[in-house]
Every structure is written in C-alpha cells, then in structure tokens.
Amino acid sequence: MVFTSLIGSSDPRLRDEAMDWCIKNGRYVSMARLRHLLRDVAPDVRESWGVFAATVNAEAGLTWPGATSQQPAYRATNRSRLRAFSEPSLIELRLRAMFGIGARTEVLKFFLFHQGATVALRSLADATLYTKRNVAEACESLVQAEILRRRAIANRFVFSLEEPGALSTFVGSVPTVTPDWSALFRVVVTILDTGDQSGDRNESALAVQVHQATRSMATEMDALGIRQPDWQRGVGILGQWFAWTSELMGRLASGVLEGPSRK
Numbered sequence: 457m458v459f460t461s462l463i464g465s466s467d468p469r470l471r472d473e474a475m476d477w478c479i480k481n482g483r484y485v486s487m488a489r490l491r492h493l494l495r496d497v498a499p500d501v502r503e504s505w506g507v508f509a510a511t512v513n514a515e516a517g518l519t520w521p522g523a524t525s526q527q528p529a530y531r532a533t534n535r536s537r538l539r540a541f542s543e544p545s546l547i548e549l550r551l552r553a554m555f556g557i558g559a560r561t562e563v564l565k566f567f568l569f570h571q572g573a574t575v576a577l578r579s580l581a582d583a584t585l586y587t588k589r590n591v592a593e594a595c596e597s598l599v600q601a602e603i604l605r606r607r608a609i610a611n612r613f614v615f616s617l618e619e620p621g622a623l624s625t626f627v628g629s630v631p632t633v634t635p636d637w638s639a640l641f642r643v644v645v646t647i648l649d650t651g652d653q654s655g656d657r658n659e660s661a662l663a664v665q666v667h668q669a670t671r672s673m674a675t676e677m678d679a680l681g682i683r684q685p686d687w688q689r690g691v692g693i694l695g696q697w698f699a700w701t702s703e704l705m706g707r708l709a710s711g712v713l714e715g716p717s718r719k
Contacts, residue, residue, distance in 0.1 A: 457474060457478060457485070457508065458493060458494070458497065458501060458505050458508075458641075459641040459644070459645070460474040460508075461474075461501075461504040461505045461507070461508035461509075462500070462501050462504045462505075462645065463648070464504060464507075464508070465504075471508070472527075472530065472533065473533065473535070473536065474508075475508060475511055475512055475515075475527070475530065475532070476532050476533045476534065476535060476536045477536040478512045478516070479512055479515045479516040479532055479536075480516075480534075480536050480538075481536070481538060482512060482516050482518045482520070483557075484549055484552050484553075484557065485520070485557075486557045486558070486562075487519070487520060487521060488558075488559075488585075488586060488590075489562070489584075489585040489586065490520060490521055490522075491521045492585040492586065492587075493585055493638070494521060494522050501645075502522060503524070505522050506522050506523055506524030506525070507524060507525060507526065507527050508527070509521070509522050509523035509524075510523035510524050510525055510526045510527075511526045511527040511530050514526050515530075515532055541553055542628060542629065543629070544629040544630055544631040544632075545631050547565075547568075547627070547628075547629070547630055547631060548565060550627065550628065551564060551565050551568075551627060554627065558586075558590075558594070559584060559586040559590040559591050559593070559594040560594040560597060560598065562583075562584035562585070562586060562594075563580060563584060563591060563594045563595060563598065563604075564598070564603075564623065564627075565584075566580060566583050566584060567604070567616075567617050567620075567623065568623055568624065568627065568630060569630070569634040571617060571620040571621075571623075571624070572616075572620065573616065574607075574614050574615070574616040575614060575615055575616070576612055576613070576614050576615075577591055577592055577595065577612075577613065577615075580595070580615070585638075595615050598615075599615070602618050603617070603618055603622075603623065604616065604617060604618060605617070605618045633711060633713050635680055635713050636676075636679045636680060639675075639676035639677075639679040639680055640676070640680060640708070640713075642673065642676045643673045643676045643677060643680070643682075644705070644708070646669050646672060646673045647669070647701045647704075647705065649669075650665060650666060650669045650697075650701075651698075651701075653665060659691045659694060660690075660691060662691075662694060663690055663691045663692075663693055663694055666693050666694060666697045667687070667693060669697075670684060670687055670693075670697075680713065681713070682704070682713070682714065684700075685700055
C-alpha cells in the first residue's frame, strides 16, 4: 500500500483501485505494523502515503497513521472483490483471517516461509515489524501451544518450529515465491528514482548517482538473494545499469525472483 501510494501520480488508476480495496478491506491491515513501517520512510513517501491514508480514513472511518489531506475529487469505485483466501498468493490474508491481526500471525508467517530457521527475538522483531516485546509475548504463547520450540543459546533465547510440516498442513497452500517485500519495494523505488533523474543530469553526474544506487540497495539485494553484476567504473556503468535493471524489472513483473545475468 505504501509503495502504491508513492507511484500513484504515474499510475492513478492503480492508486485509486488500491484505495478502493483498502476502503472495503481495511480490517485486514495492522496499524501497528503500519506505524513501524512508516518510521523511517523518505519524505516523499510520507507525503504520498499521507494523502492515501487520509482518503481511506475518510471513506472507511479508519484511523490509519500518517494521514494528511484527502485525494482531491476521489470517488470509490466499489469494484474491489476479495478472492477466496485458499489461493496461495493470499496466504497473508488467510493467516490473518485464521489467527487475527497481530504479532502472533506475523511470527507464524515467518516460520511458515522459513521452516528450517532458528531465530532470535531481535531478528523476528525486525522481520515482522512488531516490537521485540510483542514478538516475545507471541513466541511465548506459541511455545505454550507447542507450535514453537524455545532454546537458550549464548545467553539468549532462539525459536524454531516444533513440527515444521504440521503448520503447512494446517494453514494450506503456500506460494512458491515468498520474498522480503519491504526489501523488494526498496530496490524497485531505488531503480525508479534513478531512472527519473536520468534526464536531468549529464553522464558523469548520472554515473555517480548510479554507483550510489548500487551501493544503497546492496543489503536489500542480499536479502532477496539477487546478485548484482561487477559494475564498470565511471560512465561505463550507465549502459550496463539500464540494461540490467530493465531485465530485472521485467523478471519481477513476471513473478521471477531471480536476477539477470551478472555480465
């Protein structure tokens, strides 16, 4: 939703349909996660989100954080529909329908997508966008229910699934691709922002911008398992960057979470 609000000016129809969906289905959105997500966003993201949130709040009677002023002349289409939650791609909505909106659901989702993982509370809090205290309470309840196993390693508790296959069997179909969406959207925003600035700078200045972009998204690319090429120095990077990012965006649009050739 936050990403959609950011690109709304270039795709108003997508933005308006997203607003329509949120107006009808805002009950599935966690305000606690929204607040956490919005803490460190850039000013332009905060500005676009403010309009999006204010419009949804006014139409649906919600109190989403970060709201500013409504989208001018917005009219809800009422065309949005919820498909059956049994579809693999709707696993996150299915989990929230089953377990509610809260840290417990996000912890279960993490382990559903990382079934062999053994994770400390701090890492779980970062992954779920809930506070460490909320995650600790959720994990304790899941340990009591014998869904998670707790062990002490080096003076800290780590958690893993008690029976990995049992959770999958209970919740149903899971998508084959389960990316870190926050990391993915940060990469896409970096690529789009760099492309938007390409017409305003000479080659030397643009090459500096591109080199900065490759460094700024390195952590997110590692989280997604996508390796960047061996970038050329100076302006030689420009043709390489535009070819590689065009192919990457095409792959992502097709649902392929895999980078192009590193050449």
